[in-house]
Amino acid sequence: MRQRYYSIVNDPYFENGKKQDDCRKIKLCFTLHHFSNSKGERQNGLSTSYLNNLTIGDKITCSISQNTRVLKNPTSPNPKLLIICMGTGVVPFVSILSQIKNLALETQITMFYQCRDDSRTCYYRKFLIDFFTDRSNSSIHLICSRDIAHNTNTSGVITRKGYLKEAL
Numbered sequence: 381m382r383q384r385y386y387s388i389v390n391d392p393y394f395e396n397g398k399k400q401d402d403c404r405k406i407k408l409c410f411t412l413h414h415f416s417n418s419k420g421e422r423q424n425g426l427s428t429s430y431l432n433n434l435t436i437g438d439k440i441t442c443s444i445s446q447n448t449r450v451l452k453n454p455t456s457p458n459p460k461l462l463i464i465c466m467g468t469g470v471v472p473f474v475s476i477l478s479q480i481k482n483l484a485l486e487t488q489i490t491m492f493y494q495c496r497d498d499s500r501t502c503y504y505r506k507f508l509i510d511f512f513t514d515r516s517n518s519s520i521h522l523i524c525s526r527d528i529a530h531n532t533n534t535s536g537v538i539t540r541k542g543y544l545k546e547a548l
């Protein structure tokens with residue numbers, strides 16, 4: 381079976397407020413994929429159905445690889461990071477932001493995140509808003525293609541209706 385990739389959501393080297401040497405717990409976030417097959421029938425994705433049907437205590441076989449292309453030099457002076465993502469594409473960046481927070485890095489971050497609305501489809505909304513609120517050198521733009529429920533516009537958090545390409 382062809383392998384599927386999933387990004388790790390958490391900072392795997394930090395747990396319960398402590399840095400740890402090895403990675404013991406990983407969190408994944410996925411959307412149950414569905415599509416129309418050649419007969420025009422609705423079909424669920426193979427691996428997301430599998431993941432969706434797992435229950436606590438189940439064992440799975442997987443492999444983990446670290447992406448060395450991301451956050452190459454976080455300790456450089458005045459590091460800057462531009463993040464552009466949509467949907468579950470936010471997942472690896474939640475992990476990176478967690479690392480930045482846990483290591484108390486001063487990285488200047490500008491983030492654009494496209495979701496359908498700023499509630500149900502805005503994954504990790506609370507974490508993102510807490511992270512960016514009053515982080516003086518950084519900001520997040522939540523771009524909602526459909527509805528804005530919360531209209532959160534605080535220092536560092538800008539919510540607006542529309543599409544990424546317009547915001548950029």
Ligand SMILES: Cc1cc2nc3c(=O)[nH]c(=O)nc-3n(C[C@H](O)[C@H](O)[C@H](O)COP(=O)(O)OP(=O)(O)OC[C@H]3O[C@@H](n4cnc5c(N)ncnc54)[C@H](O)[C@@H]3O)c2cc1C
Nearest residue numbers: 384385386387409410411413415417425426427428468471
């Ligand atoms: C680097 C990377 C990171 C990723 N991270 C995440 C993540 O964090 N979270 C996440 O949700 N996803 C992530 N993805 C996407 C993920 O890897 C899967 O592609 C996605 O979850 C769908 O997998 P699936 O097995 O459920 O769907 P599949 O069963 O593989 O179906 C995918 C597509 O294949 C075609 N297809 C399959 N079977 C048939 C059939 N019988 N007839 C016709 N067409 C068919 C359809 O077009 C369908 O839309 C990531 C991908 C990459 C490359």
